[in-house]
Amino acid sequence: MIIGCVKEIKKYEFRVGLTPNAASEYVRSGHQVLIENGAGLGSGFTDEQYEALGCEMVSDAKSVWSRSDMIVKVKEPLESEYALFKENLILYTYLHLASNEPLYQALKQKKVLSVAYETMEYQKTLPCLEPMSMVAGRLSVVEGAKYSEAFFGGTGVLMSGLPGTPRAKVTIIGAGIVGQSACRMAVGMEANVTVLDIDTKRLGYLEDLYHNKVHTLYSNQENLKKSIVEADVVIGAVLIPGDAAPKLIKDEYLELMKPGAIIVDVAIDQGGISNFSKVTYHDNPIYKVGHVLFYGVANMPGSVPKTSSIALNNATLRYGLEIANKGIDQALLNPVIHSGLQTRDGIGVYPTLIKLFENK
Template sequence: MKIGIPKEIKTKEYRVGVIPSGVRLLVESGHEVYIEKDAGEKSRFSNDDYTQAGAIILQNPKEIYDTCEMILKVKEPQPQEYDLLKPGQILFTYLHLAPLRELTEILKEKEVIAIAYETVQEGKRVPLLEPMSQIAGKIAPMVASYFLSAHNNAMGVLIGGASGALPARVLIIGSGTVAKNAAKIASGMGADVVVMGRNPSSMTELEDIMPANVSTLYSNRYNMEKILPTVDIVIGAVYITGEKAPHLITREMLSLCKKGAVLVDVAIDQGGCIETSRPTTHDDPIFEVDGVIHYCVANMPGDYPVTSTHALTNATIPYVKKIADMGWQHASLEDAAIYSGVNVAGGFVTEQAVAKAHQMEYYELKSIIDNCPEFGGTV
């Protein structure tokens, strides 16, 4: 299979879809790998690193999309990439389609085979989301601490406090991978940390492994309204596979927050778990609503590409190889994790959560494969 890796063009997105060791694995398996010139530069991989591993360097994204059967990316296609997509082309990347109706319609119209990292699921695990969730969780307390400073029009509270001065109080909403890593870093910085979730086993685990400055609280509206006036930082860490994030802090609740508090909405890729959130970029990361600072950068790990690229591509490469070796149809039917990753195929939405979010018709992927001649089935 011809596999292409274009350079990421989302604002301040420095990751790349494959590292040289992944190229070598694919080439040794009989595949052709094409990578756009300088695509790995910010992740500290040169063009020579890729050519020595067996890749072919192409000069621009159009050559990549025109040449390749599978496009391997990190972030969802940007508007300037829409016209490059071709029918039947496999797109394997983070998509987060639930809040992105326009992109969902484009993928349908173009009849792309859109496989989303974030919905590849093994049991209860989302193995291609976990490494980036880990990194985003670790970043969140650091950016919150920085933007809590007075020169950012925030409270001017040091997250770890000082002798005779209390530390910041941090509320983390969620109890999954993002939450655990955010709690680990925030507690290590000396904050008073409260993790609010609904999964009893996850919260028990957190209590067992976290230091004494981390406590847990059951998530409901009553408890949220009681705790919001007491915290300096809120980290939204909610994820429901493929679905639009629920608004656990409503517009009305914002009035309960301290003036100058900082909200970091890590769930912004899925629409955000704070009603007043909207996607921001590393160039312009924050905005203020009613005196409360919002940080809603939709690609937080992209600013730490050396770490993030390694962590992501080490997780994705076994799935890439299986899809390339078997073809996406056979790989999907053979591997339930890949099957769960297919969000759009041949003009049909095959992920229930995405169909529900956009009120589009949902089609079972197996029926699409079985009944469409172009996918090897019969009508």
Template sequence: MQIAVPKEIKNHEYRVSLTPESVNHLVNRGHQVWVEHDAGAGIQYQDQDYLHAGARVTKKSELFKYAELIVKVKEPLPEEIALYQPQHCLFTYLHLAADKALSLALAKSGVTCIAYETVTDNGFLPLLQPMSEIAGRLSIQVGAHCLEKAQGGMGKLLGGLAGVEPAQVVVIGAGSVGQQAVAMAVGAQASVTVLDTDLHKLRMLQTLYQNQINCIYSTPATLKKYVLNADLVIGAVLIPGASAPKLIPKEWLKKMKAGAVIVDVAIDQGGCFATSKPTTHTAPSYQLDGVIHYCVTNMPGAVPLTATQALNSATLPYVTELADSGIEQALEISAPLRAGLNIYKGDICHPQVRKSLQLD
């Protein structure tokens, strides 16, 4: 199969969909891999590394001319849409539920789209997991930075000091993102509260941390109580394939502490705070009603080398399956890949995406 690796062009996005080692694996199985010039240069994967791995390095237009399977990291930007044709299959993070214009444009192009974030294996999201773990860890790191006075925050240290109370960190959601955020916040010696509606996850965290954290069942009342008292709030909610629910209304902001910080990890699915809007690594935060919002849509892109290696470990078996079996047969025999199918022959076919986009 002809496999293409385009260079990512999203703001400060240096991840690459296939490492030289992954390329070599596919080449050894008889596939041809085309890599765009400098696709991995941002993380020290040079063109020569890809050539040694057996790839052909070329410009973007040639890449799309030969490609059957296009493997990316992030969704196409508007200026890339015209490159996609019905003979292509795109395998990448898409997050279409938050972007109707992109969804309709990709459907119109005729490209088949399989989204990493909805590939599902027995209820588990294997391709979302590694980036969720990274985003969860980063959420505390960037949140602590935003709390600094020079960044507009209240000027509070997460762990406090002897005689000084620690910061109040509230994590909304106890899934993969939330669990990693809790781990980092506990390690920083903050006072941590996690809210979720899944009692099994709350019990697991309560047992793991031996009552070091507060595990609270999430209701509108408990959410409001803990959010209004928080110094740092992490939004870590996920409904696979669907838009994130808006859990924190705008009117709560004026009742929060001046200089408090919210980090919306769910922003690539539309965000779970009513006041969230997408930001970039160039301008990652903004202030509204005295509250700092951090809403970068590609948070793992801040650590692209780690993120690329983690992503390849998860995606390579699925890329191999698509290449070895062919797109149509792989979709027939693989339930996880079928669950990942978002667009097929012009049809936006994933039920949660259709529901979120309010399509008939």
């Protein structure tokens, strides 16, 4: 099989779909690997590193797309890349189609076989999403702390406080991988941390782990409202695999929040946790709604690309190799890979997407 990896063109996205070590595994398995020139530079990997491991460097993305049987990426293709799709191409990447119907329709129209990292499921876990969820969760608290500074319009409260002063109040909505990672960072920064979820086992796990350093609450409307209104930093860490994020931060809550409080919306890839959520970029990550700040960067792990690219490849390589080695039909017999299947032969096959876009 011919495996292609193109340079990510999303704004301020520095990760790469294949690290040199991962690419070399495909080469060792007998596959031809095409790498667009400069694809790995943002993550600190040179063209020479790829060449030394047996990859073919290609000068332009169009050639990589046209020659490849499978494209391995990080982020979803942008509109300018839709014209490069072709029938029976295997696209293996993050897609987040629940918030991107134009891409969903383009994949169907061009009869692309698409496999999305974020819905691949193994024993009730999402192995290809987890590493980026861990990065985003940890970064969410770092970014929340940064933009809490008065210079940016934040509340001006130091996360840890000082003796005789209050600590910042951090509310984390969701106790999955993102929420647990955010909790770890917030506790490490000595903030006053509250975590909400509807899964009491997850909440119990955090209480056992952090004891009295974390306050846990069942996620109902009254608890959400109280915790959000009192917070200096709110982390939106909810995830419904393959579906749009629920709008848990009601419009009326914003008026009651502290002036300068910030909502870091890690759920933005799936549409966000508020009606006011919108995608932002690293060069201008925050915006104001009334007196509340929103942070909506959709590719947070792209700001630490070396760590993120290596972690992502550690998770995705085994399944990508299985597709390449066995062929897609045999590979789809693996329920983990099959759970990532989004489109094939011009139709949508992922149940949530059918519900969202086909049954209107």
